[in-house]
Amino acid sequence: MPTIEKRGKNSFRARVSVMEHGKQKQVTKTFATKSEAKIWAHQQEVLKGKGKNIAKREDTFADFFETWVYTVKRNDVRTATFINYERTVTIVRSLFKDIKISNLDDLVVQMKIDEYGETHSRKTTTEVLLKIRTAIHYAYARGLLDNDFGSLVKTRGKELEKRNKALSMNDMKTLRNYLLSHTEDEFNIIALIALETGARRGEILGLKPDDISSNGIHINRSISPTNDDTRLKTAKSKRTVAITDEVYTIIRSVQPKSNGYLFDPDGFKQSQRLKKLLAKLELPNTTFHGLRDTIASFLFSNDIRLDYVSKMLGHSNLQTTMNYYLELMPEKKHQQEADALNLLSSLSD
Known part of the structure; x- marks a missing residue:
């Protein structure tokens, strides 16, 4: 009693x-x-x-979260993803401190997420919240919480200016022409592949001679700056992306390195080099992911089918590509809405 x-x-x-x-x-x-x-x-x-x-409800949420990360998520996710979970452990400890699981509810978590969002972007805050929600769901399944309230917590972080902006078609043409005429620098070939195929930087650095054929580049692995895991982001990331004859000839001219890869990671400084190159060409700054956005925007604007772009980019499903499309081409969305309304209106004529 x-x-x-x-x-x-x-x-x-x-x-x-x-x-x-x-x-x-x-x-x-x-x-x-x-x-x-x-x-x-x-x-x-x-x-x-x-x-x-x-009894376990009297443990701190920070302790529970860390235990969950190292005993459950370690074997559930790729090494690169697990590193993000490890970083989140530090964030959760800083936010929740000594708050016990028994004192946890949606209002407490919302307050902490709002606190984190005051100094971080909405995107970063959402990524942290998603991991916390998953931990809450696991705690609920284990009987440590009476409610699975994670979905009630919302992100209200700052909307920062997007870094990986797509280049305009004119700027894309300027950059592409420069890269094609300066292939003596292997960095320019890496940037050219990114611009032509939408491949991720790690996927390009993971290319070997056998991955290049007249059919295109065969993406089978990805190199990471933080670990030795060469697995691709998703199962759909393994793909073949068509390339022009001109780009095929350029890639074939690259001499493989002693480790079997076509390109030297060069300390993973490609982002810094891209920034300098864009400044030299007096083009707007963007990132390697911005080059991926650029080719996607180019294809979308020329009415290339979503399923083709989805396969080219290696998206896990078509919905991801649809979200990508709506983000990059908002004016297309509005035009389609207008066209749909006009069609409906024509029925009454």
Whole structure:
């Protein structure tokens, strides 16, 4: 049976006995009134009757999150993704500190996410929240939470200016012409492949001579700057992307390195080199992902089918490409809406 102890003028401590690993353990919580203490103690007894592990509910959420990352997610995700989870452990510890699982609810998590969003972009904040939501769902499945409230928490981070902006068609042409005429520098060939195929930087650095044929470049692996894992981002990332005869000839001229790859990672400084090149050509700044956006925008604007672009980019599903399309081509969305309304209106003619 639970016990209630008076702990001062306006303090009452409720104590509940639980069994953990075959040993008796006391779970306690202090309240301002005796009635609150009784309600809590009764709730804990009910949870015990349902087989819930109320002792573990007194662990901090930060401890639980770290344990979950290293025991569950380690074997669920790619090495590169796991590194992101490890970084999130530090973020969760900084945000939640000593907050116990038993004190966690959607309002507490929302407050912490809002706090994080004050100094981070909406995209980054969303990525952190998604990991926290997954941990909350796991805690609920384990009986450590009464509700799976993660979906109630929303991201309200800052909307920062997008870094990987697509180049205009004129700027794309200027950059492409320069890269084609300066292939003596292997960096320019890497940038050319990115601009022509939409391949990710790691996928280009992972190319070997056998991956190049008259049919295109065969993407089978990806090189990471943080680990030795060469697995691709998704199963659909393994693909063949067609290239022009001109680009095929250029790639074939590259001498493989001693490790079997076509290109030297060069300390993974390609982003810095791209920035300098764009400044030299007096073109707007973008990233390697921006080159991927550029070829996608070029194809979308010329009405190339979504399923073709999806396969070329290695998206996991067509919905990802559709979201990509709507982000890059908002004016197309508005035009299609107008066309659809005109069609409906024509029915009454």
